[in-house]
Amino acid sequence: MKLIGMYDSPYVRRVAISLNVLGLPFEHESLSVFSTYDVFAAINPVVKAPTLVTDDRIVLLDSTLILEYAERLAPAERRLVPEEAHLFTRAQRIVGLALAACEKTVQIVYENNLRPEEKRHQPWLARVQGQLGAAYRLLEEEAQAAGPWLCGESALQADITTAVAFRFTREMLPESLDPEAHPNLAALSSRSEQTAAFLACPFK
Numbered sequence: 001m002k003l004i005g006m007y008d009s010p011y012v013r014r015v016a017i018s019l020n021v022l023g024l025p026f027e028h029e030s031l032s033v034f035s036t037y038d039v040f041a042a043i044n045p046v047v048k049a050p051t052l053v054t055d056d057r058i059v060l061l062d063s064t065l066i067l068e069y070a071e072r073l074a075p076a077e078r079r080l081v082p083e084e085a086h087l088f089t090r091a092q093r094i095v096g097l098a099l100a101a102c103e104k105t106v107q108i109v110y111e112n113n114l115r116p117e118e119k120r121h122q123p124w125l126a127r128v129q130g131q132l133g134a135a136y137r138l139l140e141e142e143a144q145a146a147g148p149w150l151c152g153e154s155a156l157q158a159d160i161t162t163a164v165a166f167r168f169t170r171e172m173l174p175e176s177l178d179p180e181a182h183p184n185l186a187a188l189s190s191r192s193e194q195t196a197a198f199l200a201c202p203f204k
């Protein structure tokens with residue numbers, strides 16, 4: 001398999017880390033949707049990161065759909081989605097919150113970095129910043145109610161996606177996410193970033 005995209009994207013990084021934990025070997029091609037647009041487009045005309053090219057040369061896109069595919073390839077004992085209904089529901093909630101945090105971070109970064117200052121819509125930015133804050137407040141509550149890991153005795157997809165999101169926002173919008181106000185998320189992030197799967201996929 002070949003994973004296309006850069007690790008400064010939380011969506012690419014969550015896929016890469018998950019593939020490592022699942023024990024699924026892959027080749028990483030670090031292409032940018034901006035600076036290497038044409039090269040990326042030759043692989044996937046939609047130019048969406050992450051893109052996964054399967055061993056059968058099928059091109060998949062969207063991190064969640066790629067991870068659904070990866071779960072089907074992995075042995076049962078390494079899968080990252082809980083089997084029990086109540087744990088599955090909680091894990092899906094946490095992943096959804098973490099992905100929302102990623103999405104809102106990206107929206108703020110794009111608004112500030114790509115749109116001319118005179119065309120930025122401050123009420124919309126304030127709304128997105130409020131959504132970002134709400135996502136992390138709810139994630140902190142989930143982390144506070146959990147043990148070392150969010151949904152069990154080991155790191156699962158909920159942990160990976162949450163830790164990736166936290167690092168992404170801290171790197172891109174440090175003024176928007178105070179670790180002291182989110183001590184449990186900060187601890188989860190630190191613990192996750194020290195694992196082999198995370199170290200193999202550095203943010204930059």
